[in-house]
Amino acid sequence: DYTVSEVASFYQYSDxxxxxxPEDLTLRASxxxxxxxxxxxxxxMNHSEQSAMLDDLTxxxxxxxxxxxxxxxxxxxxxxxAFVSQCSDIxxxxxxxxxxxxxxxxxxxxxxxxxxSGSMEATAAPATKQSKRGKQKVQETQDDGFTEAEETLxxxxxxxxxxxxxxxxxxxxxxxxxxxxxxNTVVTTSSTGxxxxxxxxxxxxxxxxxxxxxxxxxxxxxxxxxxxxxxxxAALKTDTSKIWSGGIPEEDxxxxxxxxxxxxxxxxxxxxxxxxxQLTLELIAVPAKRFSDTPSVTVEAVxxxxxxxxxxxxxxxxxxxxxxxxxxxxxxxxxxxxxIHEIGRTSDVESNGKDGGGLRNLSTFxxxxxEKIPKVFLSNISLLMPYLENESYAIRNAMVESIGNLISRxxxxxxxxxxxxxxxxxxxxxRLYDKHAYARSKLLQVWIQLCKDRAIPVxxxxxxTRMAADRLKDVSSAVRKxxxxxxxxxxxxxxxxxxxxxxxxxxxxxxxxxxLKQIEEQALANASASVTVSMPAEEEEEEEGTGATEDGxxxxxxxxxxxxxxVMVLWKIVGAKMPKGDAMAYTVSAWSIESTVRQRxxxxxxx
Numbered sequence: 001d002y003t004v005s006e007v008a009s010f011y012q013y014s015d016x017x018x019x020x021x022p023e024d025l026t027l028r029a030s031x032x033x034x035x036x037x038x039x040x041x042x043x044x045m046n047h048s049e050q051s052a053m054l055d056d057l058t059x060x061x062x063x064x065x066x067x068x069x070x071x072x073x074x075x076x077x078x079x080x081x082a083f084v085s086q087c088s089d090i091x092x093x094x095x096x097x098x099x100x101x102x103x104x105x106x107x108x109x110x111x112x113x114x115x116x117s118g119s120m121e122a123t124a125a126p127a128t129k130q131s132k133r134g135k136q137k138v139q140e141t142q143d144d145g146f147t148e149a150e151e152t153l154x155x156x157x158x159x160x161x162x163x164x165x166x167x168x169x170x171x172x173x174x175x176x177x178x179x180x181x182x183x184n185t186v187v188t189t190s191s192t193g194x195x196x197x198x199x200x201x202x203x204x205x206x207x208x209x210x211x212x213x214x215x216x217x218x219x220x221x222x223x224x225x226x227x228x229x230x231x232x233x234a235a236l237k238t239d240t241s242k243i244w245s246g247g248i249p250e251e252d253x254x255x256x257x258x259x260x261x262x263x264x265x266x267x268x269x270x271x272x273x274x275x276x277x278q279l280t281l282e283l284i285a286v287p288a289k290r291f292s293d294t295p296s297v298t299v300e301a302v303x304x305x306x307x308x309x310x311x312x313x314x315x316x317x318x319x320x321x322x323x324x325x326x327x328x329x330x331x332x333x334x335x336x337x338x339x340i341h342e343i344g345r346t347s348d349v350e351s352n353g354k355d356g357g358g359l360r361n362l363s364t365f366x367x368x369x370x371e372k373i374p375k376v377f378l379s380n381i382s383l384l385m386p387y388l389e390n391e392s393y394a395i396r397n398a399m400v401e402s403i404g405n406l407i408s409r410x411x412x413x414x415x416x417x418x419x420x421x422x423x424x425x426x427x428x429x430x431r432l433y434d435k436h437a438y439a440r441s442k443l444l445q446v447w448i449q450l451c452k453d454r455a456i457p458v459x460x461x462x463x464x465t466r467m468a469a470d471r472l473k474d475v476s477s478a479v480r481k482x483x484x485x486x487x488x489x490x491x492x493x494x495x496x497x498x499x500x501x502x503x504x505x506x507x508x509x510x511x512x513x514x515x516l517k518q519i520e521e522q523a524l525a526n527a528s529a530s531v532t533v534s535m536p537a538e539e540e541e542e543e544e545g546t547g548a549t550e551d552g553x554x555x556x557x558x559x560x561x562x563x564x565x566x567v568m569v570l571w572k573i574v575g576a577k578m579p580k581g582d583a584m585a586y587t588v589s590a591w592s593i594e595s596t597v598r599q600r601x602x603x604x605x606x607x
Contacts (some may be wrong), residue, residue: 016072016161018252022085022172034161037074040082043089050094053079058101069112071105072162084173088180092220098173099224103231106166110238113159117242120152160243164253167235171256174228177220178263222273229264229279232257236286251296257283262304265322268314281322289330302338309343309365310358320368323376333376336369340376344383347390356392363398370402374410378420381406388427393436400431400439404446412455425460432467437476444471444482451489458495465490 016034019025026036042050057079061070070076083090083098090098236257241247261283264270271277284301291297305322308315327333343362366384370377387399403424411421431443447464450456456464468490471483 016164018164018168018250018256022168025081034074034077036078036081038078040079040086042082042086047091047094050083050090051097054083054094054097054101061101061105069109069158069162071109071165072158077165080169084169084176087173087176095177095220096224099170099220099228102166102170102173103227106163106170106231106235109159109162109166110234110240113163113240113243114238116155116159117239120242156243163235163240163243167232167253167256170228170231171259174260175263178267181220182267222276225270225276226279229260229276229283232260233279233282233286236283236290248291248294251294254287254291254294254297255300257287258300258304262308265308265315265318266312271314271318277318281325284322285326285330285332288326288335289332292332292334298335298338301335302342305339306342309361311361313357313361316361316365317368320365320372323369324372327373327376333373336373336376337380340369340380341383344380344386347384347386356394359390359392359395363394366395366398367401367405370405371409374406377402378406378410381424385427388431393434393439396431396434396436396439397442400428400443400446403428404450408450408453408455412453422457425457429463429467432471437474437479440471440474441476441478441482444468444479444486448482448486448489451486451493454493461490461494 015032025034026039028035040053045053057076060076063070071080080098080102083094087095087098240249244250261280264276264280264283271280287297288301305319309319323336323339326335343366381403384399384402387395390396407421407424411417411424414421428443428446432440434440434443447456447468451464465487468483468486471479472487474480474483
């Protein structure tokens with residue numbers, strides 16, 4: 001057991017605190033936090049002099065077996081700080097070397113942290129067994145004057161601060177390089193809708209000047225981006241809990257990764273690279289999984305994601321992919337649920353005041369989200385229902401299409417979700433008379449897709465047929481066209497008849513009606529005998545005093561009732577025989593048969 005002051009008394013590194021602004025590190029701190037001791041003016045140096053500085057730095061880092069920790073020394077950190085802060089004054093070749101030093105150094109440090117964690121776990125068990133002698137062993141000093149416990153604490157703290165330094169410099173340099181790339185890149189859209197990237201005036205000048213010119217230029221290529229993102233992802237995936245107090249990294253440290261990930265999602269050109277896109281999504285997905293209990297991580301992610309949905313047209317599809325990666329690949333649907341909750345929270349008057357472009361982006365996001373993670377979307381669908389009354393027909397269309405996706409993808413084969421499916425189908429039927437023709441047309445398109453997916457229950461075929469027939473009188477030609485298509489599909493996919501020839505159907509109808517009349521006449525002739533046979537048996541049981549209850553009497557009467565001509569006719573129509581069992585089984589069977597007959601006759605009459 002050591003106090004903080006005792007640990008600080010033998011610790012050899014100053015405390016590195018992540019600054020609010022990178023420039024704050026040049027200020028002399030009154031406490032023990034780290035600050036830059038030596039500054040360099042790179043603008044006065046040529047390419048050869050800058051390369052020589054990096055050569056000296058590399059030689060010092062390679063002089064130690066654990067070179068990753070040497071970055072914590074001021075002689076090394078100050079040099080890298082100068083190159084990062086003045087990256088616009090260095091050549092692309094030098095910039096590439098700085099990225100390489102930071103990326104490779106971070107990978108080396110993560111390996112060192114894994115070794116330390118393994119050694120700590122290996123020594124934990126023997127220390128527990130020898131608890132009686134533990135106090136004496138802890139006090140045994142090493143050759144350098146530190147006890148074994150002190151050496152472990154020094155190793156932990158050294159790696160923690162080196163990790164913060166590497167990630168801080170790498171993120172800061174990436175931000176500056178991305179800013180330069182954005183300012184000196186012209187993005188154009190062709191007539192086919194494809195986005196093209198071209199260098200601006202300064203970018204062209206840097207490229208023509210070659211490696212000796214100053215400026216980011218080609219020093220920040222897709223290959224460099226990939227190595228940087230890979231290193232940052234490795235820092236998140238590696239188990240570094242042993243070096244953090246409480247096993248959880250600082251909130252300021254975790255926010256560094258978002259400063260790289262979210263700007264990448266805004267870069268439409270970068271997202272065309274599948275590898276860079278996947279690494280960017282992982283920078284958000286891994287913290288959402290590993291640190292979901294940290295409020296700041298979740299709040300920051302939800303806030304930025306919702307903001308991007310409204311602000312960037314291309315981001316809606318990418319963010320839907322992100323929700324799928326987090327929910328399915330990392331088994332952390334909480335982020336998607338929180339995003340849906342936040343969107344639903346603003347579904348009232350506030351959403352009506354947003355610009356049309358933002359609502360169109362939101363519409364795209366909701367539709368794609370319902371396609372990619374329908375079960376997660378379904379769990380919070382009630383929060384989004386108010387959007388059906390939104391003034392924007394685009395968002396109403398999105399909700400209708402999303403409901404259709406949920407029925408087709410999550411509920412069509414789920415018997416337990418039949419009640420929810422019927423409720424959502426009721427919602428779709430209620431949208432038939434939307435005031436906007438585009439909304440009515442979209443509704444019919446959704447029904448068409450449900451029919452293709454065979455997601456419409458048999459019991460709703462008649463209602464949907466009547467609904468489609470009613471829309472044939474709509475004032476909009478688009479609605480009439482979709483109504484015609486829906487009727488065509490309903491006839492093609494109906495479950496009652498394999499042929500749709502009207503003459504054949506009329507002939508079948510006449511045969512059924514004739515047979516029905518014969519059965520009714522025959523059943524009426526035998527009705528009296530059927531009732532007489534059942535009643536004496538009940539009276540005989542009562543006279544014998546068998547203790548028949550009121551339920552028994554009711555069961556006998558119900559049995560007699562179910563053998564009346566009406567029920568017998570229903571059984572004859574479907575070619576069934578009277579089942580054996582109690583009165584309740586008869587009742588259920590009779591209801592089922594009568595419902596089936598009504599459906600068949602109703603469809604035949606409709607056709």
